[in-house]
Amino acid sequence: MAADAGDSSFSSSSMEKQFGGFLQQLEQSGNLRDKIRAVAAEIESSTRVMHSCLLLVHESRPIPEVAAKAEAQIEVMKGLYGRLAEILRECPGQYYRYHGDWRTETQTAISMIAFLHWLQMGNLLVHSEVEQKLGLDSSEFGLDIEDYLIGICFMSNELPRYVVNQVTAGDYDCPRKVLAFLTDLHASFRILNLRNDFLRKKFDGMKYDLRRVEEVYYDVKIRGLAPIGDSTATKGPKHKHG
Amino acid sequence: MAADAGDSSFSSSSMEKQFGGFLQQLEQSGNLRDKIRAVAAEIESSTRVMHSCLLLVHESRPIPEVAAKAEAQIEVMKGLYGRLAEILRECPGQYYRYHGDWRTETQTAISMIAFLHWLQMGNLLVHSEVEQKLGLDSSEFGLDIEDYLIGICFMSNELPRYVVNQVTAGDYDCPRKVLAFLTDLHASFRILNLRNDFLRKKFDGMKYDLRRVEEVYYDVKIRGLAPIGDSTATKGPKHKHG
Amino acid sequence: MAADAGDSSFSSSSMEKQFGGFLQQLEQSGNLRDKIRAVAAEIESSTRVMHSCLLLVHESRPIPEVAAKAEAQIEVMKGLYGRLAEILRECPGQYYRYHGDWRTETQTAISMIAFLHWLQMGNLLVHSEVEQKLGLDSSEFGLDIEDYLIGICFMSNELPRYVVNQVTAGDYDCPRKVLAFLTDLHASFRILNLRNDFLRKKFDGMKYDLRRVEEVYYDVKIRGLAPIGDSTATKGPKHKHG
Amino acid sequence: MAADAGDSSFSSSSMEKQFGGFLQQLEQSGNLRDKIRAVAAEIESSTRVMHSCLLLVHESRPIPEVAAKAEAQIEVMKGLYGRLAEILRECPGQYYRYHGDWRTETQTAISMIAFLHWLQMGNLLVHSEVEQKLGLDSSEFGLDIEDYLIGICFMSNELPRYVVNQVTAGDYDCPRKVLAFLTDLHASFRILNLRNDFLRKKFDGMKYDLRRVEEVYYDVKIRGLAPIGDSTATKGPKHKHG
Structure with a gap:
C-alpha cells in the first residue's frame, strides 16, 4: 500500500465532498420515490373502490348501473396518472428506474378497466384504448x-x-x-x-x-x-x- | 354483456393485429436483453480473472506485479462497457429498464477496481474516476x-x-x-x-x-x-x- | 503431517498439471452440454408450436386439418433428435450423463405425438412407433x-x-x-x-x-x-x- | 377420433404386450438399482468407520497409528468398488444412469482418502492415485x-x-x-x-x-x-x- 499521510488526508477530504454530493442525489431520488409511492397508493385505493363496484355484476346487477360507478373511478385514475406523469417529467429517461413503484397497482387497474370494457362491449380493450382512457401518452409516460x-x-x-x-x-x-x-x-x-x-x-x-x-x-x-x-x-x- | 356477433368478430381481428405488434416489440426487447446479458457475462468473466490476480496480494506478492495484470482487465472491461453503451444507444431512456441485467456484475467490477486503486494509492477511488477508467459517460451511459x-x-x-x-x-x-x-x-x-x-x-x-x-x-x-x-x-x- | 519443502513443491507442480487436464475435460463436457441444451431448446420450441396446433381440437376443428400442421412438427423434431444423436455420438456410453438436459422436453414431445396418434387412430402409440417417428435407434440413441x-x-x-x-x-x-x-x-x-x-x-x-x-x-x-x-x-x- | 372396435381391441392387446415388456425392463433396472444401493450403503458405512479413525488426528494421536486403521478401510472400499464395477458390467454404457446412487458416498470416500494421504505425504492425492487405491479402471468403471x-x-x-x-x-x-x-x-x-x-x-x-x-x-x-x-x-x- 503506497498511502502516506498526505494521500490519506487528501482522500479523506475528497471522500467527504463526494459523499456530500451523494447525499443530495440520494435524497432527491428518495423524495421522488416517496411522491411516486404516494400516488401509487391512491391508484391502489381507487382500484379497490372500482373492484367493489364491479363485484356487483356477480350479483347480476344491470351492467349500466355497475358501469356508471366504475367509470367514475377511471376518471379518478386518469387524474392520478396525470400526476405520476408530471412527477416523472422531473427526471427524463428514468421511467423504468421507478417503474416497480407503480406497476402492480397499474396491472390491477388495467384488469378492472378491461373487465368493465368487456362487460359493456364484449371485446378486448386494446392497449391504445387504455392509454386514452387514462390520459397516457406513449411518447412521454406510457403504459408498459x-x-x-x-x-x-x-x-x-x-x-x-x-x-x-x-x-x-x-x-x-x-x-x-x-x-x-x-x-x-x-x-x-x-x-x-x-x-x-x-x-x-x-x-x-x-x-x-x-x-x-x-x-x-x-x-x-x-x-x-x-x-x-x-x-x-x-x-x-x-x-x-x- | 352487450357483445353480439359483429363486435366479437371485429374484436378478434383487432386482437390479432395488436398481438402481432406485441410479438415484434417483445422480440425486440428480448433480443436486446440477450445482447446485454452476453456482454454482462463477459464482464463477469473479466472480473473473475481480475479477482484471481488480486488474490495474490494476500500472498504478499509485490503490488506493482499484481497491478500490472489486474489493470489489463480494466482495459478489457472498458471495451465491454463501450459495447453495453452502444447496445443501450438503440433504446434511449431505457437504461433502467435493463439495469438489472448488468448491475451485479458491475458492482463486483467496481469492488475490484477500487481495491486495486486503494492498493496503489491508499485512498478511495471516487465515482468520477471509475467512470473515467471504464470510459463511461454520465450523460449517456453512466455508473449508477x-x-x-x-x-x-x-x-x-x-x-x-x-x-x-x-x-x-x-x-x-x-x-x-x-x-x-x-x-x-x-x-x-x-x-x-x-x-x-x-x-x-x-x-x-x-x-x-x-x-x-x-x-x-x-x-x-x-x-x-x-x-x-x-x-x-x-x-x-x-x-x-x- | 510429513510434508517438507520438497514434497510440497513437487505437489504444487503435479497439481497444476492435473488441473490443467481437468480444465480441458470440463470445457469439453461443458461445451457438449451447451450444444445439447441448444437442441433441447429447439425441441421445446417445436413442441410449443405443436401444442398450439393440437389445441384446436378443443374447438372441434376437424382432425385431419389439425393433424396436418402438427405432423409437420414431428418432422422438425425428427431432425432435432438426429442432431442430438449425432452430438452424443462424440461421447459413447454417456447418454445418461446428459439425459437430464433433454428429458423434460422429450416427455412433452411424446405427450403431443401420442395425443395426435390417438386422435387419428384411437389407440396407444407404442414405444417402438415413437422411436420410428422420431428416427431414434435404441441401439444407439433411443427413447428412455x-x-x-x-x-x-x-x-x-x-x-x-x-x-x-x-x-x-x-x-x-x-x-x-x-x-x-x-x-x-x-x-x-x-x-x-x-x-x-x-x-x-x-x-x-x-x-x-x-x-x-x-x-x-x-x-x-x-x-x-x-x-x-x-x-x-x-x-x-x-x-x-x- | 377414428377409433372403431377393431382398432381399440388391437390396441388393447398390443398395449398389454408392450407393458408386459416394460414390466420386465423396469424390474431389471429396479433390481440393478437395489444391488447398487446395497453396495453404496456399505461404502457409506466404511467411510463412517474411516471418519471415526481420522477424527483421532484432531486429538493429536500420531499419524502412523491413525493411518493404519484408516488404510484398512481403503481396502474394504476397494472390494466394494470392485463389486460395483461388476454390477455395472451387466449394463454397459449405463454408468451415468445409476451414478446418482453412489456419487455422494464416493465423494465422502474421496475426501477421507485424500485427507489421509495429505496427513501422510503433505501433498494432494491426484485423481489417478485414488483410482489406483480403489482399484478403479477409467476405461471401465472410473472415478468421475x-x-x-x-x-x-x-x-x-x-x-x-x-x-x-x-x-x-x-x-x-x-x-x-x-x-x-x-x-x-x-x-x-x-x-x-x-x-x-x-x-x-x-x-x-x-x-x-x-x-x-x-x-x-x-x-x-x-x-x-x-x-x-x-x-x-x-x-x-x-x-x-x-
Whole structure:
C-alpha cells in the first residue's frame, strides 16, 4: 500500500465532498420515490373502490348501473396518472428506474378497466384504448406492454366466476360468448413467444380459466339449456361467433 | 354483456393485429436483453480473472506485479462497457429498464477496481474516476451511484483479510493505515440517509470489517509491534492521519 | 503431517498439471452440454408450436386439418433428435450423463405425438412407433422407457378436456370411446411395479383423468344422450370394445 | 377420433404386450438399482468407520497409528468398488444412469482418502492415485472428475479444524504448511472455469477454509510462536514453500 499521510488526508477530504454530493442525489431520488409511492397508493385505493363496484355484476346487477360507478373511478385514475406523469417529467429517461413503484397497482387497474370494457362491449380493450382512457401518452409516460398483458391475464381470472353467476341467474347464452372471447384471447397470447418470467406464469394460469368456462358451457349444453342452434356456429373453423 | 356477433368478430381481428405488434416489440426487447446479458457475462468473466490476480496480494506478492495484470482487465472491461453503451444507444431512456441485467456484475467490477486503486494509492477511488477508467459517460451511459456504493462495500469486505495477511508477513504498520481509511469510509457512508434496502444491508456489514481491523490493530499495538509514534495521529478528531 | 519443502513443491507442480487436464475435460463436457441444451431448446420450441396446433381440437376443428400442421412438427423434431444423436455420438456410453438436459422436453414431445396418434387412430402409440417417428435407434440413441411413460401420463391429462368439449359440440359417443381407452391404459400401467418416484406420481394423477371421463360418460348416459346399445360392450371383462 | 372396435381391441392387446415388456425392463433396472444401493450403503458405512479413525488426528494421536486403521478401510472400499464395477458390467454404457446412487458416498470416500494421504505425504492425492487405491479402471468403471473434485473440497473443510487442534497441541509450524497447501489448491481450482453448479458452490466454500487458516497462522505469527525464519520463504513469489 503506497498511502502516506498526505494521500490519506487528501482522500479523506475528497471522500467527504463526494459523499456530500451523494447525499443530495440520494435524497432527491428518495423524495421522488416517496411522491411516486404516494400516488401509487391512491391508484391502489381507487382500484379497490372500482373492484367493489364491479363485484356487483356477480350479483347480476344491470351492467349500466355497475358501469356508471366504475367509470367514475377511471376518471379518478386518469387524474392520478396525470400526476405520476408530471412527477416523472422531473427526471427524463428514468421511467423504468421507478417503474416497480407503480406497476402492480397499474396491472390491477388495467384488469378492472378491461373487465368493465368487456362487460359493456364484449371485446378486448386494446392497449391504445387504455392509454386514452387514462390520459397516457406513449411518447412521454406510457403504459408498459407487459403491464397491460398481465392486467389482461388478471381480467381473465374474473371470467369463470362471472359465467357461473350468470348461468345461476338464468343467462344460458353467457358461457358460449365468454368461451368464444377467452378462446380468441388465449390464442392471441400464444402468438407471443413469452420467455420464462412473471408474464409467462400469469398466462399459464389463463388455461385454467378457459377450462372452467368450457366446463360450465358443457353443463349448460348437456342439460339442453343453451339457446337452440348455437352449437355449430360457436366454435366454427374461422372463429366467427354467431 | 352487450357483445353480439359483429363486435366479437371485429374484436378478434383487432386482437390479432395488436398481438402481432406485441410479438415484434417483445422480440425486440428480448433480443436486446440477450445482447446485454452476453456482454454482462463477459464482464463477469473479466472480473473473475481480475479477482484471481488480486488474490495474490494476500500472498504478499509485490503490488506493482499484481497491478500490472489486474489493470489489463480494466482495459478489457472498458471495451465491454463501450459495447453495453452502444447496445443501450438503440433504446434511449431505457437504461433502467435493463439495469438489472448488468448491475451485479458491475458492482463486483467496481469492488475490484477500487481495491486495486486503494492498493496503489491508499485512498478511495471516487465515482468520477471509475467512470473515467471504464470510459463511461454520465450523460449517456453512466455508473449508477448505488452500484458504485455497493461495490465499495464489497471492497471493504476484502480489507480484514488483507490486513491479517500483511501482519503475518511482517508489515505491522498496515493495520493503522487500513483502519484510518476504513474509519473515514464508514463515517462517509454514515452521512448518507440510507433507506431500508440492499445498499443499507451491505453497508451494515461494513461495521464487521471495521471491527476486525480494529482487533488486528489492537493485537499489533498491545504486543508493541506497531511502529513507534503512530498512536495519537491515527484516529484524531479531524481524521488527519499523520 | 510429513510434508517438507520438497514434497510440497513437487505437489504444487503435479497439481497444476492435473488441473490443467481437468480444465480441458470440463470445457469439453461443458461445451457438449451447451450444444445439447441448444437442441433441447429447439425441441421445446417445436413442441410449443405443436401444442398450439393440437389445441384446436378443443374447438372441434376437424382432425385431419389439425393433424396436418402438427405432423409437420414431428418432422422438425425428427431432425432435432438426429442432431442430438449425432452430438452424443462424440461421447459413447454417456447418454445418461446428459439425459437430464433433454428429458423434460422429450416427455412433452411424446405427450403431443401420442395425443395426435390417438386422435387419428384411437389407440396407444407404442414405444417402438415413437422411436420410428422420431428416427431414434435404441441401439444407439433411443427413447428412455420412463420418459415414454411419463409422456403418456401427460397425454392422459389432455383427455378429460377433450371429452368435455366433444360432448359440448354434440359428439355423445366420445366419452365411451375415451373411457374404454383410458381404462385400458390405466390397467396397463397398473401392471408395472412403479417405485416411489416421479413416474409413480404422474401415474397417480391419471386416476383423476379417469374419474372425470367417467363422470362425463355418466352425464351423457343418464340423460339418454349416448347412442343406443353401447352399454354392455363398453367395459366388458376382456376389454373387447364392440 | 377414428377409433372403431377393431382398432381399440388391437390396441388393447398390443398395449398389454408392450407393458408386459416394460414390466420386465423396469424390474431389471429396479433390481440393478437395489444391488447398487446395497453396495453404496456399505461404502457409506466404511467411510463412517474411516471418519471415526481420522477424527483421532484432531486429538493429536500420531499419524502412523491413525493411518493404519484408516488404510484398512481403503481396502474394504476397494472390494466394494470392485463389486460395483461388476454390477455395472451387466449394463454397459449405463454408468451415468445409476451414478446418482453412489456419487455422494464416493465423494465422502474421496475426501477421507485424500485427507489421509495429505496427513501422510503433505501433498494432494491426484485423481489417478485414488483410482489406483480403489482399484478403479477409467476405461471401465472410473472415478468421475467432478466427484473427485467435490471430494477434495470436502477434504479442505477438514483443514481449519486440524490446524486449530495442532496449534493447541503445540505444533506451531502446522498453519504455515497447511496455508501453503491450501493456497496452491485454491489457486488450482481457480484455473477451472466452473459453471454455476454444485461443484462451484462447494469450491466457493473453500475460501472460508483458507481464511480461517490464515487467521490461525496470523495468531501464531503475531505471538512470535511460529518457528523463526519462515516468513519470507512461506509465501514467496514462486510458491516455493521452504
